[in-house]
Amino acid sequence: MDSKLDVNATHATSDSLQYEDEPDNTINDAARINEETCSQEGAYAGYQATVRDVDECEAEPIIPPLDSHRTKADSFIIAPEVEAETALEGKDQLKPGPRSRIRKCFGTSSPHTSAWNPSFRRSGPVLGLSVLIMSICTIFVSLGILLGSHEKPQRLWTWQPTVYLAISTAVSNACLGYAFSQALPSAWWYQASKGAAVRSLQRRWEVGQSVFQAIAHIRSPDRLTLASLLTALVLIDGPLLQRASRVESLSHHELINMSIPISPELPRGFSGVQKLVEGGRMVRIWQDVIDVGEPWKAGRSIEAPGVACEGTCRGKVLAPAISLQDCTYKSRDMPAETMLNNASFSWSDLAVTGPNPAFFVLISGPGIHNGIHAEKSALGVGKVNLTYTHEEGDVMMHGGSFNLTRCILQSAVGEYDVEIQNASISISKPPRIIALANNTDYTYEHTETWQPNTFLGLVGGYVSGNVSANCSFKFGDQGWALDVQTKDSNTNAYQIMGGKIEQWRDPIPDTMNQINNLFFRAGVLAAQYSNTTDLIDNGLSVKQTMEALKEVTELCYVSNMRWWAGAAALQIFAILSILPVYWGYWRLGMAVTLSPFEVAKLFGAPMFDTINSTFGAKGVVEKMGGQIVRLEVRGKEDVGMVKL
16 A cells, blocks of 8 residues: 555534533644644644655544543544545445444444443443343352252252252353453553553453463452452352262151051951860861961061052051950969979979979960850960079079969950051051950850851961970979970070079060961951951941051252352352452443454554544444454564554
């Protein structure tokens, strides 16, 4: 391009750039141009400059000091020859840029509407402030995630809460970074508008570019340095929020209603038939007894059709039980001196146990000889309680007593505390007797005919054989001693071991628990028969509804809000450190950036003389978007941008 360039710049209208408090003939002395080659007429409100030789004269726009006055943008008329010449260099140089309403909302300048307006009534940097608000919202989002997942089962969450926390953290950090980058230009130019050393401006620019520079300049901190450090430090809120959620095994409780099919009492004639004879009784048991007794002997779990609980369900249900009635207690002394060398000494008159029992558990059914009528049975428990006293020669002397307990067993309705896990039912403690069963005949005497047997088949066929025990003493060279040949597993289960004692625990609680467990199983089986309701007492039903406390133990998410509080506090500090950086936006009269074109224009680069400074970088691109420039060496120690 020819080095000779004539530029005629005149103001088109009376709306030219004017200061309200200055006269029109005010001239900036610092911007006077060589009077020999350049003429300047009129006030700052308009000037006309003719440049005949670029090398001889440089025309610079006169920029007034920044203050709180509102001004209007300059309007330029470009000489036709210049317009034609620049049109050859780029077709889009002088085309007006697209006007957008969004620019005004987001605080960006338009080269056709820019005006110096340092006022709080100007629309703020909406985009920068919006992302700060969004960052604040992520604090509450993370709080909602942690509260919403606290003690909630892991199976209800497709993704872990930490995934959502990571997304929230990423959004928050991105918002803070963007908000800081949007505030940086206003802070930098605001500092420049107040007057600052070049070194200070360079330091502020470096602080805004890198947290490492902020650390390097930590000895002279300011708001921009603090904002840069906290914007970088807020990245650690990600690990903090990850620690705020963990997985633990927790138990949840809720009340539910469960349908339990079980008969409250044994149906009449459930276990078979019997008849009394002179020698005792004869019993025939049904298959039902076998179906109930075999799983009981094997120790298998109790299962009821259609009954299941996901977790553990606890409640109360009515079921068949056994009741102890008319118990009698007898005790006989066994003095050591009487037992010494007395082989004929006896302490029991029961024929079934012999004269010298040590421990026994016996269940006897109805019979003429014992006065027990049908549908009743007797439980007898005997045990000695001997303690070592002294020795006489080779003989160990023991003294104590023999205790005999005798009770009548009778069918009843019991209230059981049950525990259901999945499909397995267990009895947690002995039942509470609600009432005696009235559906059995307790009155018939000796008869040659078969009569319904409601529970004796169960007791006689299975309970007696599994709980009975009979261990005896015998007299020998060392006096009375336990006959080991009569001991069995049941005897050993209740014997209290000790070198100087012969004692046994009370077997009645365990015996009753075993019988009740068997009866409970019988009630579950009886409920499956269609005629059971007709064979039990009126008012009872095999279809029971149990109110159960359901406890489910499963993996759940647990939130630790202390970690969230730390992350939230750090994020709030970062937001509060960025907000003051935006102060310069309202103190400046225009939206600014740190674009190299905008910096060059405001520092008076001759290349952009024809562009109003308030137009910013967008004005440069709007007016000179097609201009080709290049960085080239001007001398041995100088480089610069030149037009092509």
